[in-house]
Amino acid sequence: xxxxxxxxxxxxxxxxxxxxxxxxxxxxxxxxxxxxxxxxxxxxxxxxxxxxxxxxxxxxxxxxxxxxxxxxxxxxxxxxxxxxxxxxxxxxxxxxxxxxxxxxxxxxxxx
Amino acid sequence: xxxxxxxxxxxxxxxxxxxxxxxxxxxxxxxxxxxxxxxxxxxxxxxxxxxxxxxxxxxxxxxxxxxxxxxxxxxxxxxxxxxxxxxxxxxxxxxxxxxxxxxxxxxxxxxxxxxxxxx
Numbered sequence: 001x002x003x004x005x006x007x008x009x010x011x012x013x014x015x016x017x018x019x020x021x022x023x024x025x026x027x028x029x030x031x032x033x034x035x036x037x038x039x040x041x042x043x044x045x046x047x048x049x050x051x052x053x054x055x056x057x058x059x060x061x062x063x064x065x066x067x068x069x070x071x072x073x074x075x076x077x078x079x080x081x082x083x084x085x086x087x088x089x090x091x092x093x094x095x096x097x098x099x100x101x102x103x104x105x106x107x108x109x110x111x
Numbered sequence: 112x113x114x115x116x117x118x119x120x121x122x123x124x125x126x127x128x129x130x131x132x133x134x135x136x137x138x139x140x141x142x143x144x145x146x147x148x149x150x151x152x153x154x155x156x157x158x159x160x161x162x163x164x165x166x167x168x169x170x171x172x173x174x175x176x177x178x179x180x181x182x183x184x185x186x187x188x189x190x191x192x193x194x195x196x197x198x199x200x201x202x203x204x205x206x207x208x209x210x211x212x213x214x215x216x217x218x219x220x221x222x223x224x225x226x227x228x229x230x
Contacts, residue, residue: 093214
């Protein structure tokens with residue numbers, strides 16, 4: 001049972017827009033701790049995608065964006081491409097655990 | 112840029128101790144400011160943060176694993192290590208090392224190493 005809750009799967013056709021939600025609580029996202037997002041392709045380590053809620057590291061396309069509100073956050077992907085098919089994870093800090101917590105991951109399928 | 116590389120046995124017997132090392136290159140653990148983490152991923156499952164260590168040796172662990180985990184640092188070798196004792200099949204996972212700020216994001220990550228617990 002992950003501390004942060006994500007939908008197990010989402011899907012969309014090429015060119016479409018999809019969003020992935022990440023729901024937390026008052027001890028993590030709701031406490032003001034930032035949310036970060038990762039993309040994991042099969043057989044590879046997670047890749048850093050979004051930091052501090054809505055910032056993209058250099059090299060990440062602007063098709064990827066993040067937002068945060070109250071106790072939840074979202075990752076949006078516009079102009080879906082076949083190469084976006086991957087697992088996506090959200091991550092934050094939890095004051096009750098005094099450590100990092102992850103969402104359970106969302107599998108994105110490009111139809 | 113900083114790179115991390117995990118190393119250690121890929122097979123551990125039940126009840127024994129899992130030991131992994133993460134070698135850091137392209138930057139010094141001793142420079143401070145960053146925390147050095149272990150994260151694992153059970154087969155087909157999500158990510159689980161195990162714990163972190165600071166260059167000073169101060170460590171903190173996930174409460175769910177705290178009784179079995181030790182993370183240590185060797186600044187002279189620019190590496191840090193994970194020990195997980197009394198392992199069971201439930202500890203079979205890909206283990207990653209990663210750098211972070213204390214409440215921040217993980218970047219970079221090592222490539223990960225699969226550890227299987229089996230007799």
